[in-house]
Amino acid sequence: MIGIIGAGAFGGALAIALGAKQPVSLWGRGMSGREIARLPGAVLPQTVQVVGLDVVSRADTLLLALPAQAMGQFLAEHWRVLDGKALVACCKGVDVLSGFGPTGVIAQHCPRARAAILTGPSFASDIAKGLPTALTLACADKAEGEALQQRLSTDVLRLYRTSDVTGAEFGGALKNVIAIAAGVVMGAGLGESARAALMTRGFAEMQRLALHLGARAETLAGLSGFGDLVLTCTSAQSRNYRYGLALGAGTGFDPAQTVEGVATAKAVATLSQHKQVDMPITQMVAALTQQKITLEAAIHALMSRPLKQE
Known part of the structure; x- marks a missing residue:
């Protein structure tokens, strides 16, 4: 049984x-x-x-x-x-x-x-x-x-x-953080193009940390990584995305709802610093959800990062 x-x-x-x-x-x-x-x-x-x-x-x-x-x-x-x-x-x-x-x-x-x-x-x-x-x-x-x-x-x-347990579990965990960020983008009225860019750069972050921890790239490109990222960054059924929408719009969110990405952002922000893996979106989500930075400051920090090759 x-x-x-x-x-x-x-x-x-x-x-x-x-x-x-x-x-x-x-x-x-x-x-x-x-x-x-x-x-x-x-x-x-x-x-x-x-x-x-x-x-x-x-x-x-x-x-x-x-x-x-x-x-x-x-x-x-x-x-x-x-x-x-x-x-x-x-x-x-x-x-x-x-x-x-x-x-x-x-x-x-x-x-x-x-x-x-x-x-x-x-x-x-x-x-x-x-x-x-x-x-x-x-x-x-x-x-x-x-x-x-x-x-x-x-x-x-x-x-x-x-x-590839590492790839599967970190793909599933990290996409919740990016889903919050995608919700923030839409809640703040920044538009679909900004969300697409956010999802793309967020996926790059997911790969950077997961591969550093020993995951395989094909796992992150599969259901537990890219597939889950697409679903949770585009559907209001996702609690992480809805939480981000509320955060971006400056409205309240039901505290009884479990939003796994909030705690994960905090944990991964610490982990990525310890591992010296660059994860700017995750760092901004962690700071936003802990009220250490304003939405305007977070957007400015991400948009003013040095230009580089993709």
Whole structure:
């Protein structure tokens, strides 16, 4: 049986999609009924059992559909019942405390676990509706990756496999930062041309850091990098993009909404400085979201950078 820890929008959508193929157990903090609060109108199929944490943790394969910044604390509290299992991270971010991506956080707390990450261009509402979606499953162990690919693929959820875990998880994390910046551009009324330029230069930043950390260029050009970047920088369904829109327009944003790119920008700004990797857009997003710089100053700083060859 597949177990899913976390019954937010993405965890609930995965439960619905995977429940069409096999039995699934689902645990979410405070969840008791069969409706997913973050997915209005979505109801779990009968193949999905809503259970306690003690029951879901018995599954050999567990999908961790938790916010990136909450995963470390959760694993620190429950590692005894999780270590040694196949743990698939279903989040996108860089941990502020450790500077690790999701699989690095898993390895830190559960060193015997078979760690993997499921990432790529997807909205939970699309998956819950059964709309065709393609994702990347990254696992360093080839045999484990192949087994997970077979176990987690469905008629409408197509998984592509890679062993480049670094490229997959940093592609997914970094695109959230660029999505915030793209939202800022549109919210501030700077136009479509500016957004296209921002996405292009943002993708260059994503590649610079990921390749420096050992990722492969083709991974960043795939679903978990470029594909996810296009989706989140152009759709209002993206919370990171909507947050950027509000920031650029000077309007409020619902604080209850998880915006993974905010913490990731802070973590990556520190990481890129330590690694001496030039990431001006990420640095500006980190400064903006921490209210260390005004929008006008951020735009001026980016536009006044020295001219150079592309």
